[in-house]
Amino acid sequence: MTPTEYNECVDDHADQLFRYCTGLTRNRTDADDLVQTAFAKLWENRKDLEKKVAKSWLYRTAYRSMVDEYRKTKRNQEYRNRQEEQATEFQSSIEDKDLIRKALDVLTDEQKNLILLRDYEGYSYKELCDITEMSMSNVKTTLFRSRKKLKEKLLELDFKI
Known part of the structure; x- marks a missing residue:
């Protein structure tokens, strides 16, 4: 990948990658860090990558960076507390956000990741x-x-689907 192609990747994917990372972390600052890390790693590996695979490579790298960071801070509940305090972007009302956040908490990180990528x-x-x-x-x-698990939890929380 040439420097010009790298710059095109930044222009093409930065905003979308940021939205994805915000959905993963529920925190704009952490999402910003993940995006920056992903693009820094893309720059470091640009000679080994083609532009056509850059998008999936960036998302995979951002997700793995999030998992690595989570593992580092797993002992510190602050990470979990921060996730619970942040509103999700799935619904417009605060009440719906609370219900969806509680429902999402029953999912694993892998399940949340797939739902965010596919449905959002x-x-x-x-x-x-x-x-x-x-x-x-x-x-x-x-x-x-x-989806089944999320729907069951939402119904249990009296969320109107």
Whole structure:
């Protein structure tokens, strides 16, 4: 990847990657850090990458960076508390955000990641496979089970679907 192609990648993907990272972390500052880390790693590895794979590579790198950071701070509950305090961007009303946040907390990070990418960002199943390095059947099964689990929790919380 040439420096010009790298700059095009930044222009093409920075905003969308930031929205994705904000959904993952529920914190704009952390999302900013993840985006910066992903693009820094893209720059470091630009000679080994082609522009056509940069998008999925960026998302995978951002997700892995988030997981690495989570592991580092796992012992410190501040990370979890900060996640719980931040509003999700799935609904416009505060009450709905609270219910959805509680419902999302029953999902694993992997399940949240797939739901955010597919249902919120609109990625195809193929793109999800590239980003998460999961098989197509595993992506579909995980999404199905995640949605079912999320729906059950929302109904349990009296959320009107």
